[in-house]
Amino acid sequence: MIKILDETSLNKWDAYVESSANATFFHKAAWQEVIETAFGHKGYFLYAEQSGEVVGILPLMHINSLLFGHALSSCAFCVYGGIIADNDAIALALDTRACELAEELGVDYLEMRNRTQQTPERPYKELYVTFRKELEDSDEKNMLAIPRKQRAMVRKGIKAGLVSEIDDNVERFYQAYSESVRNLGTPVFSKKYFKILKSVFKEQCDIVTIVDKDKQLIASVLNFYFKDEVLPYYGGGTEYARAVQGNDFMYWEVMRRAVEKGIKIFDYGRSKEGTGAYKFKKHWGFEPKPLYYEFHLVKADAMPDINPLNPKYKLFIAAWKKLPLPVSQFVGPWLAKDLG
Numbered sequence: 001m002i003k004i005l006d007e008t009s010l011n012k013w014d015a016y017v018e019s020s021a022n023a024t025f026f027h028k029a030a031w032q033e034v035i036e037t038a039f040g041h042k043g044y045f046l047y048a049e050q051s052g053e054v055v056g057i058l059p060l061m062h063i064n065s066l067l068f069g070h071a072l073s074s075c076a077f078c079v080y081g082g083i084i085a086d087n088d089a090i091a092l093a094l095d096t097r098a099c100e101l102a103e104e105l106g107v108d109y110l111e112m113r114n115r116t117q118q119t120p121e122r123p124y125k126e127l128y129v130t131f132r133k134e135l136e137d138s139d140e141k142n143m144l145a146i147p148r149k150q151r152a153m154v155r156k157g158i159k160a161g162l163v164s165e166i167d168d169n170v171e172r173f174y175q176a177y178s179e180s181v182r183n184l185g186t187p188v189f190s191k192k193y194f195k196i197l198k199s200v201f202k203e204q205c206d207i208v209t210i211v212d213k214d215k216q217l218i219a220s221v222l223n224f225y226f227k228d229e230v231l232p233y234y235g236g237g238t239e240y241a242r243a244v245q246g247n248d249f250m251y252w253e254v255m256r257r258a259v260e261k262g263i264k265i266f267d268y269g270r271s272k273e274g275t276g277a278y279k280f281k282k283h284w285g286f287e288p289k290p291l292y293y294e295f296h297l298v299k300a301d302a303m304p305d306i307n308p309l310n311p312k313y314k315l316f317i318a319a320w321k322k323l324p325l326p327v328s329q330f331v332g333p334w335l336a337k338d339l340g
Contacts, residue, residue: 002049003049004045015054022084025080025224025226035077039337043062048090058097058098062105062107065338071108074111079113080115081112082112098296108300109304117292122296124295129278131288132289133266139256150284157244160244160245166209167220170194178236178332187328188328188333193333201224221233231269232267
């Protein structure tokens with residue numbers, strides 16, 4: 001039987017996520033609360049139940065935007081998603097219900113954000129890759145595992161006297177992150193969103209902030225922790241970061257602190273092929289693996305192309321980069337709330 005997540009089934013859902021080898025941090029039930037509260041989009045978290053036990057899940061978020069289209073996505077604002085199920089029959093039942101729901105809602109398309117290809121007959125975006133790597137058990141081994149040129153960048157940050165601190169609020173993070181995102185020509189998420197992430201995920205979410213010897217803000221990153229993985233998910237540097245290799249040092253500190261916690265996997269997250277972020281992660285010795293964002297088209301005739309590499313956004317991006325930071329922080333969240 002396919003059901004929709006409610007308060008009575010939260011614990012069963014998350015117990016299934018914890019027990020499943022294929023589940024990710026982005027399958028956690030709390031994402032529905034986060035996205036609904038921060039952005040106002042409605043969630044339809046489907047799960048299959050047999051004999052009172054959860055045997056499959058599919059987190060779906062519904063976004064209806066005048067600017068960016070009408071979609072049902074697993075899972076919006078997350079890099080991974082898709083169906084997790086005990087067997088193929090349960091997966092098919094969840095998939096069938098998702099397609100039915102997409103038709104009922106009249107969306108343009110249903111999107112499944114899979115780490116592996118699930119439905120070869122469906123179109124998928126050959127755009128995104130993910131970078132994941134197993135960590136060594138010591139700082140020395142992890143440092144040596146970084147390719148020589150990038151390792152020199154980390155050491156430059158160390159020599160510059162940079163240090164990392166754990167923040168219990170989002171203030172410094174938001175300053176560094178929003179400045180970095182503005183410089184890329186991308187609308188920034190609201191500060192409210194990051195406060196909600198910290199509040200909802202608690203000890204599974206922290207902020208590592210980098211400062212110099214004068215306590216000047218250099219860079220900051222918000223990280224998720226799931227099972228034996230760390231996922232530095234949102235990050236950015238100030239104008240001072242480049243001169244002291246602040247971003248390289250920041251990710252090194254996330255890695256170093258993760259090893260202290262016993263973390264085994266460093267997930268560098270999603271990037272678009274050919275971008276600066278893609279090259280940066282490759283220079284750290286991480287190998288890209290394709291992500292399979294598969295689409296079931298409903299009203300749309302083709303897959304959406306809402307990304308900064310689309311030439312039609314070129315002028316917008318160029319103009320956005322020139323905005324004063326306070327203006328981008330004020331206007332950006334209105335646009336970003338639909339860029340799931």
